[in-house]
Amino acid sequence: MNLLDIVFPKSCVICKRKGEYLCRRCHKLFKRELPECYVCRRLSNGYRTHEECRDRYSMDSVFVAWEYNSLTSDLLKKYKYGYAYDMSEVLCKFFTESIRSSSYWKMLKDTLVINMPISSSRLKERGFNQTYDLAKRISIEFNLDFSDSLVGKSGGSEHQALKDKEERREISTNSFYIRKEIDISKYRSITIVDDVITTGSTLNAIAKKIRLHYGDSISINAMCMFRGKPVYYSSDSEVSSC
Ligand SMILES: [Zn+2]
Ligand SMILES: [Zn+2]
Numbered sequence: 498m499n500l501l502d503i504v505f506p507k508s509c510v511i512c513k514r515k516g517e518y519l520c521r522r523c524h525k526l527f528k529r530e531l532p533e534c535y536v537c538r539r540l541s542n543g544y545r546t547h548e549e550c551r552d553r554y555s556m557d558s559v560f561v562a563w564e565y566n567s568l569t570s571d572l573l574k575k576y577k578y579g580y581a582y583d584m585s586e587v588l589c590k591f592f593t594e595s596i597r598s599s600s601y602w603k604m605l606k607d608t609l610v611i612n613m614p615i616s617s618s619r620l621k622e623r624g625f626n627q628t629y630d631l632a633k634r635i636s637i638e639f640n641l642d643f644s645d646s647l648v649g650k651s652g653g654s655e656h657q658a659l660k661d662k663e664e665r666r667e668i669s670t671n672s673f674y675i676r677k678e679i680d681i682s683k684y685r686s687i688t689i690v691d692d693v694i695t696t697g698s699t700l701n702a703i704a705k706k707i708r709l710h711y712g713d714s715i716s717i718n719a720m721c722m723f724r725g726k727p728v729y730y731s732s733d734s735e736v737s738s739c
Pocket of ligand 2: 536539546
């Protein structure tokens with residue numbers, strides 16, 4: 498325990514119990530996502546994208562740990578706006594546990610882990626990129642290579658939620674670029690780490706950029722902490738991933 502923990506003791510952002518930013522009791526209330534295809538959201542072995550759901554640039558698989566619901570939405574608001582740095586350690590611990598307890602960890606062999614890029618103006622506004630920390634910790638936990646410079650994001654800091662659907666699609670396809678030439682020949686796949694996935698269009702835009710640059714043969718996957726229930730199961734509104 499360091500001095501800061503004594504002066505400002507940590508407490509669970511959900512139940513306020515002293516100890517950690519997220520206690521194990523509240524974490525037990527998280528609902529695990531079943532392995533599904535990220536495109537059609539029906540069950541799929543190993544979180545793989547169904548053949549019939551793929552197009553040329555689709556992700557090969559997307560692992561999602563927990564369902565996004567009212568409990569986790571409250572937690573994520575705190576995580577994204579203020580506590581990201583503090584909470585990253587405990588969230589990463591639970592995220593790692595959920596990856597280990599599924600068979601998905603086997604897919605991580607010889608993968609290059611990357612984080613979700615954010616634009617420099619957004620970085621300035623927020624102070625840091627929360628998925629950078631998450632991706633880096635995951636790479637350390639599973640002993641994998643990590644890069645934060647494969648893909649970059651240009652553009653302003655406007656919130657995606659303010660744009661209409663068509664505009665958003667346009668922005669996400671055009672705003673990613675290959676930041677640095679990396680020798681990816683030694684990797685079997687690239688794994689993008691993100692906190693929340695909604696439609697998957699941002700992940701698709703990144704996968705497309707990588708494939709257009711490095712060729713179609715590289716396998717591209719993603720690991721995300723949360724995703725809302727499919728719209729045909731529930732009317733819960735989805736959050737905009739930013
Ligand atoms: Zn708690
Ligand atoms: Zn499918």
